[in-house]
Amino acid sequence: MAAVVAVALGLTGLVAIQLIRGAAERQALDSLDRQAAVIAGLVRGSEDLAMPTQKLAPKLRLRRQNIQLVTITPGGATQGPFAAAVPAAEREALLRGDSIRGLHRRGGGSGERLLVAGQPVTSGGAVVLLEPASVAGGVSADARRRILTALLVGLVGAAAAGFLLSRQLARPLQQAAAAAHDLAGGRRDVRLRPGGPTEVAELARALNTLAGALATSEGRQRDFLLSVSHELRTPLTAVKGFAEALADGVVPPADVAATGSVVLAESARLERLVSDLLDLARLSATDFRLEMTRVDLSDLVRDASRVWAARAAQAGVELRLELPADPVLTTADPTRIRQVLDGLAENALRVTPAGRPLVIGVHKEQSAAVLEVRDGGPGLTDDDLRVAFERSALYDRYRSTRRVGTGVGLALVAGLTARMGGTAAAGHAAEGGARFAVTLPLLKEPLTVAQRRPP
Ligand SMILES: Nc1ncnc2c1ncn2[C@@H]1O[C@H](COP(=O)(O)OP(=O)(O)OP(=O)(O)O)[C@@H](O)[C@H]1O
Numbered sequence: 001m002a003a004v005v006a007v008a009l010g011l012t013g014l015v016a017i018q019l020i021r022g023a024a025e026r027q028a029l030d031s032l033d034r035q036a037a038v039i040a041g042l043v044r045g046s047e048d049l050a051m052p053t054q055k056l057a058p059k060l061r062l063r064r065q066n067i068q069l070v071t072i073t074p075g076g077a078t079q080g081p082f083a084a085a086v087p088a089a090e091r092e093a094l095l096r097g098d099s100i101r102g103l104h105r106r107g108g109g110s111g112e113r114l115l116v117a118g119q120p121v122t123s124g125g126a127v128v129l130l131e132p133a134s135v136a137g138g139v140s141a142d143a144r145r146r147i148l149t150a151l152l153v154g155l156v157g158a159a160a161a162g163f164l165l166s167r168q169l170a171r172p173l174q175q176a177a178a179a180a181h182d183l184a185g186g187r188r189d190v191r192l193r194p195g196g197p198t199e200v201a202e203l204a205r206a207l208n209t210l211a212g213a214l215a216t217s218e219g220r221q222r223d224f225l226l227s228v229s230h231e232l233r234t235p236l237t238a239v240k241g242f243a244e245a246l247a248d249g250v251v252p253p254a255d256v257a258a259t260g261s262v263v264l265a266e267s268a269r270l271e272r273l274v275s276d277l278l279d280l281a282r283l284s285a286t287d288f289r290l291e292m293t294r295v296d297l298s299d300l301v302r303d304a305s306r307v308w309a310a311r312a313a314q315a316g317v318e319l320r321l322e323l324p325a326d327p328v329l330t331t332a333d334p335t336r337i338r339q340v341l342d343g344l345a346e347n348a349l350r351v352t353p354a355g356r357p358l359v360i361g362v363h364k365e366q367s368a369a370v371l372e373v374r375d376g377g378p379g380l381t382d383d384d385l386r387v388a389f390e391r392s393a394l395y396d397r398y399r400s401t402r403r404v405g406t407g408v409g410l411a412l413v414a415g416l417t418a419r420m421g422g423t424a425a426a427g428h429a430a431e432g433g434a435r436f437a438v439t440l441p442l443l444k445e446p447l448t449v450a451q452r453r454p455p
């Protein structure tokens with residue numbers, strides 16, 4: 001701030017001195033002009049004008065130092081030490097009876113600047129007065145000192161005001177910086193009081209929001225870890241219990257096979273949970289690879305429906321497919337899109353009571369290919385829909401009232417879909433339960449040879 005003030009005042013000083021000098025020169029030129037008129041009146045005939053100027057000057061009472069006299073006889077002869085500073089054009093103008101005034105440089109381009117005022121003499125010829133501009137219009141040392149003093153006072157005042165202002169600006173910024181360090185250090189109860197200029201207040205509000213968001217996200221992470229470890233423990237306990245029984249030889253030979261299948265089923269559950277968790281963790285990593293190819297969603301659903309028809313039949317649920325006659329093409333990783341479909345169908349089947357429908361459908365929507373899973377289960381509330389794809393959000397809400405899995409599925413559905421360039425949405429189904437839809441960019445089908453042939 002001090003530097004800015006110094007630069008501003010320096011410029012002001014320079015401009016002020018230039019302006020003052022201009023005004024002083026103009027005044028000096030006026031006075032020189034008047035003096036030239038008086039002197040022109042005192043000249044008596046051309047013999048005066050022919051006289052050497054050193055003699056003529058005292059006669060005309062021109063005693064002021066620095067003012068030089070130049071005379072021009074009616075015949076055009078010029079006299080005086082500064083005669084060369086009066087250009088020919090002006091000399092002619094004077095002889096024609098015009099007066100002249102202005103600023104010239106002695107000896108042309110880079111010489112001393114001279115104030116020039118000339119007046120014609122009634123009996124013919126003319127007188128010209130010349131005065132160095134530096135003397136007449138110069139800014140005196142006293143004036144310079146005064147200007148400098150004024151500027152210095154301004155500098156001190158502005159610097160003091162700048163110092164106070166910058167402290168007022170800097171204090172909330174320092175507080176914000178300290179709060180950010182506290183946040184980085186792990187404190188989550190950091191709250192700033194927004195104040196000061198708008199931008200600084202906005203920064204404080206943003207930091208408060210950040211602190212809140214960090215606390216929420218960390219809370220969720222903690223809950224998630226808790227639920228995951230809980231989910232890991234249940235199958236592990238079963239595996240361990242049955243394995244102990246087998247090791248101790250307390251399982252009758254007839255039950256060994258059944259015990260083995262329980263252990264197998266529980267380890268399969270464990271394996272799925274671990275691979276889901278790994279997928280979820282790797283989703284945001286750059287090395288997460290997708291094998292994107294052309295996929296016909298109708299085909300994919302038809303394939304998957306073999307498994308799901310059997311599972312639905314087992315649960316007494318009616319599986320319906322809604323597939324259009326022509327293919328619905330998109331670009332996706334077929335394995336991942338199948339994983340998405342299986343996750344949604346698994347969720348739906350888990351909550352759909354016997355006798356109610358489970359619908360898997362595919363359709364086109366403008367430039368989108370939509371894969372839909374609807375069910376006749378208990379459905380979700382509007383509030384549920386808002387957090388449906390947040391990791392373990394719905395799982396936490398329903399684990400005590402409904403059959404649930406491990407709470408990773410929907411987050412994985414949303415993450416995988418996003419990685420494939422699509423979106424996942426949750427809503428209410430006409431069948432009474434929930435509706436989950438995955439929207440992917442529609443791939444225009446190339447025309448077949450038969451279609452391309454002109455009619
Ligand atoms: N179609 C649905 N109808 C009603 N509730 C559902 C439906 N789909 C999901 N939910 C609720 O959302 C919760 C979260 O589903 P999500 O798929 O994320 O986890 P999960 O099925 O519990 O476990 P995971 O899929 O990891 O095995 C479920 O536990 C369930 O309570």
Ligand SMILES: [Mg+2]
Nearest residue numbers: 347405409410
């Ligand atoms: Mg699930």
